[in-house]
Amino acid sequence: MVDSEFLEELEAILIQADVGINTTERLLSGISERLKESRQREASDEEVVLRALKDEIVAVLGPPEPLRKAEEGPTVIMVVGVNGTGKTTTVGKLGHRFRAQGADVIFGATDTFRAAAIEQLEIWGERAGARVIRHEEGHDPAAVAYDTCQAAKARGADYVILDTAGRLHTHVNLMRELEKTKRVVGREIPGAPHEILLVLDATAGQNGLSQAKTFREAVDVTGIVLTKLDGTAKGGIVLAIRDSLEIPVKLIGIGEGIDDLRDFDPIEFADAIFYDLDA
Amino acid sequence: MFENLTQRLQETFRKLRGKGKLSEADVEEALREIRIALLEADVNFKVVRDFISNVKMRAVGSEVSASLTPGQQVIKIVNSELTELMGGRESKIRYAPKPPTVIMLVGLQGSGKTTTAAKLAYLFKKQGRKPLLVAADTWRPAAIKQLLVLGEKIGVEVFSAEEGEDPVEVASKGVDRGKFLGCDTVIVDTRGRLHVDDDLMAELGSMQKVIMPQEVLLVVDAMTGQDAVNVASSFDERLELSGVILTKLDGDARGGAALSTRAVTGKPIKFVGVGEKIDALEPFHPDRMASRILGMGDILSLIEKAEAAYDKDKAVELREKLKTAEFTLEDFQDQLEQMQKMGPLDEILRMIPGMSRIKGAADLQVDEHHLRQIEAIINSMTPEERRNPEIIDGSRRRRIARGSGVRVQDVNALLRQFNQVKGLLKQFGGGGKAKRRAMRKGIIPFLQ
Ligand SMILES: Nc1nc2c(ncn2[C@@H]2O[C@H](COP(=O)(O)OP(=O)(O)O)[C@@H](O)[C@H]2O)c(=O)[nH]1
Ligand SMILES: [Mg+2]
Numbered sequence: 001m002v003d004s005e006f007l008e009e010l011e012a013i014l015i016q017a018d019v020g021i022n023t024t025e026r027l028l029s030g031i032s033e034r035l036k037e038s039r040q041r042e043a044s045d046e047e048v049v050l051r052a053l054k055d056e057i058v059a060v061l062g063p064p065e066p067l068r069k070a071e072e073g074p075t076v077i078m079v080v081g082v083n084g085t086g087k088t089t090t091v092g093k094l095g096h097r098f099r100a101q102g103a104d105v106i107f108g109a110t111d112t113f114r115a116a117a118i119e120q121l122e123i124w125g126e127r128a129g130a131r132v133i134r135h136e137e138g139h140d141p142a143a144v145a146y147d148t149c150q151a152a153k154a155r156g157a158d159y160v161i162l163d164t165a166g167r168l169h170t171h172v173n174l175m176r177e178l179e180k181t182k183r184v185v186g187r188e189i190p191g192a193p194h195e196i197l198l199v200l201d202a203t204a205g206q207n208g209l210s211q212a213k214t215f216r217e218a219v220d221v222t223g224i225v226l227t228k229l230d231g232t233a234k235g236g237i238v239l240a241i242r243d244s245l246e247i248p249v250k251l252i253g254i255g256e257g258i259d260d261l262r263d264f265d266p267i268e269f270a271d272a273i274f275y276d277l278d279a
Numbered sequence: 280m281f282e283n284l285t286q287r288l289q290e291t292f293r294k295l296r297g298k299g300k301l302s303e304a305d306v307e308e309a310l311r312e313i314r315i316a317l318l319e320a321d322v323n324f325k326v327v328r329d330f331i332s333n334v335k336m337r338a339v340g341s342e343v344s345a346s347l348t349p350g351q352q353v354i355k356i357v358n359s360e361l362t363e364l365m366g367g368r369e370s371k372i373r374y375a376p377k378p379p380t381v382i383m384l385v386g387l388q389g390s391g392k393t394t395t396a397a398k399l400a401y402l403f404k405k406q407g408r409k410p411l412l413v414a415a416d417t418w419r420p421a422a423i424k425q426l427l428v429l430g431e432k433i434g435v436e437v438f439s440a441e442e443g444e445d446p447v448e449v450a451s452k453g454v455d456r457g458k459f460l461g462c463d464t465v466i467v468d469t470r471g472r473l474h475v476d477d478d479l480m481a482e483l484g485s486m487q488k489v490i491m492p493q494e495v496l497l498v499v500d501a502m503t504g505q506d507a508v509n510v511a512s513s514f515d516e517r518l519e520l521s522g523v524i525l526t527k528l529d530g531d532a533r534g535g536a537a538l539s540t541r542a543v544t545g546k547p548i549k550f551v552g553v554g555e556k557i558d559a560l561e562p563f564h565p566d567r568m569a570s571r572i573l574g575m576g577d578i579l580s581l582i583e584k585a586e587a588a589y590d591k592d593k594a595v596e597l598r599e600k601l602k603t604a605e606f607t608l609e610d611f612q613d614q615l616e617q618m619q620k621m622g623p624l625d626e627i628l629r630m631i632p633g634m635s636r637i638k639g640a641a642d643l644q645v646d647e648h649h650l651r652q653i654e655a656i657i658n659s660m661t662p663e664e665r666r667n668p669e670i671i672d673g674s675r676r677r678r679i680a681r682g683s684g685v686r687v688q689d690v691n692a693l694l695r696q697f698n699q700v701k702g703l704l705k706q707f708g709g710g711g712k713a714k715r716r717a718m719r720k721g722i723i724p725f726l727q
Binding site for chain 1: 315318319320321323324387388389390391419420421422424425427428429432473474475500502503504505506507509510527529530531532533535536555
């Protein structure tokens with residue numbers, strides 16, 4: 001039998017990875033099931049237990065899910081989230097990725113609220129080689145989204161990526177504004193937006209769950225981009241999010257550079273949580 | 280309401296018997312809940328562990344105050360301990376004896392430094408000071424432009440250079456510029472960086488050496504989880520922070536990061552950001568933050584109100600009277616007064632733990648207007664009339680109605696209801712069942 005001290009250590013690691021108490025408890029009771037099934041209950045081997053826990057985490061996260069693509073016409077991706085999580089940077093990185101695949105990409109500067117947000121996106125547009133559709137600061141974001149879709153259709157662009165203003169999910173009117181932008185996009189391009197990516201900061205704690213819940217209610221989030229994994233935060237709240245809301249993590253951000261975007265890999269993610277234990 | 284109040288008083292007495300001091304079991308039971316609450320609020324795991332063991336030491340064996348249950352008592356101790364932990368030290372800006380006062384804002388990417396820089400400048404300007412903003416984040420695309428736009432909006436000068444220039448040099452020139460312009464406060468916005476990025480952390484160290492700020496403030500996102508301790512302690516080790524600013528508190532994050540940063544650095548939180556608007560910067564209130572983190576605000580205000588309003592002797596007396604059905608209109612008046620000291624009735628109802636789970640409690644409406652009317656009627660009676668309502672004849676009723684501004688029918692109704700309640704109390708010896716029946720029948724008039 002594995003001593004309870006080791007289990008407590010695992011619990012401590014999970015909680016400090018922002019997994020949250022509920023999910024931590026679920027995971028730990030999940031592995032005792034797993035160990036029973038595999039008849040390794042007597043195993044005194046800590047490695048076996050750790051393996052089981054990592055498997056459990058990978059199972060919760062589900063298999064990697066690629067980004068969706070429109071069957072025909074431009075694929076529209078809306079990038080949403082609370083303030084400062086890395087939305088604009090992610091738009092730049094994503095655009096760069098699609099451009100490298102030879103696609104034609106248009107950015108829509110629908111963050112018309114934050115000072116110099118439009119200029120920031122324009123710089124990313126230059127870096128990535130994407131055209132940026134913009135209005136003036138303070139204009140209606142839905143109108144920018146409309147113009148961006150028009151431009152994409154006219155040009156036969158492959159991708160439209162909309163950078164939206166950061167908003168705390170508790171501000172109801174701002175969430176409505178986001179719904180409106182989404183509706184406009186859907187009217188202009190059938191089936192759009194094809195992806196609504198919630199950008200979540202890996203340093204976020206339990207509030208990440210509340211963010212995911214409210215954004216999903218408002219605009220049906222289709223995936224998560226977990227940013228800032230290049231620091232010491234593990235982003236464990238995505239486990240709770242996947243578990244209770246079934247939103248998959250699709251991409252991760254690992255730096256401020258244009259290349260610092262990766263597909264999400266559940267196995268790597270599980271390993272990273274226990275990195276200090278292994279070391 | 281009537282039932283709940285008395286029932287609660289009774290419950291208190293029952294629990295109090297033989298429970299003058301908090302036992303280890305009481306404390307442990309309550310602390311289990313507290314631990315979960317703190318972890319859910321994102322207070323760091325180790326900080327929670329230390330905190331819980333401190334509270335335990337303090338709580339076991341301490342006196343339970345007359346108006347509280349042992350559980351409430353523990354929560355009260357936890358709350359005051361939390362408040363103390365986060366308050367104490369002076370949390371004002373340290374101004375330089377010889378201006379300008381230099382303030383450096385540092386932190387992770389996206390924590391809100393640029394917005395906070397502008398908010399601070401606006402606050403200083405409103406206080407009659409002359410601030411200068413320095414755009415030393417020469418790296419993030421359009422960060423300089425962002426500060427320029429904000430500066431223009433609030434009418435504060437911004438010193439800036441080209442993107443890509445050496446930030447230490449920019450900061451240094453900025454401070455010189457501030458001196459030249461006769462500014463008394465210079466706020467330096469810096470690039471967001473990871474606490475594990477050695478080069479960038481060293482860069483901040485050099486900047487600090489050159490501009491010698493009075494304040495180095497770490498800007499922390501209130502939604503930060505467990506990692507807050509790593510961030511805060513790394514920045515503090517490198518720069519000897521003078522304080523912390525907590526941002527984005529207008530969301531629904533419980534803000535455990537506030538406690539975590541405070542616990543590992545010992546540095547005070549000086550301001551909190553509560554919105555995207557330029558004036559959404561407030562001084563930090565340790566007590567409010569403590570109750571937000573604890574997430575038991577309802578119970579806390581109930582504890583406070585119960586302690587403030589509770590009159591122990593009267594409660595004992597009332598209980599005896601209920602038993603013997605010697606309950607008079609005078610006692611009723613006392614009750615109303617006590618309840619009013621505790622605040623709006625439906626608010627109190629909602630605060631009672633477990634109330635929301637009771638069937639039908641949600642649509643329990645307290646008719647405050649009716650309640651005030653009853654009070655006015657009773658107040659218009661003579662003490663004699665209150666003790667012996669039987670003597671209230673027709674002419675007394677008219678006088679009372681005039682005195683309290685109601686119709687005679689209202690006085691009649693109250694007296695009738697009072698007699699019915701009294702009758703029931705007598706019948707059942709003051710037990711809970713009678714009161715419940717009275718409530719169901721709508722006899723106790725202000726509960727519908
Ligand atoms: N270390 C790190 N920083 C990032 C990452 N993604 C974005 N950032 C930084 O986070 C800050 C906020 O990014 P931005 O894209 O403006 O966020 P937005 O407000 O959500 O649009 C910027 O300083 C970015 O450089 C990441 O994956 N790692
Ligand atoms: Mg942005």
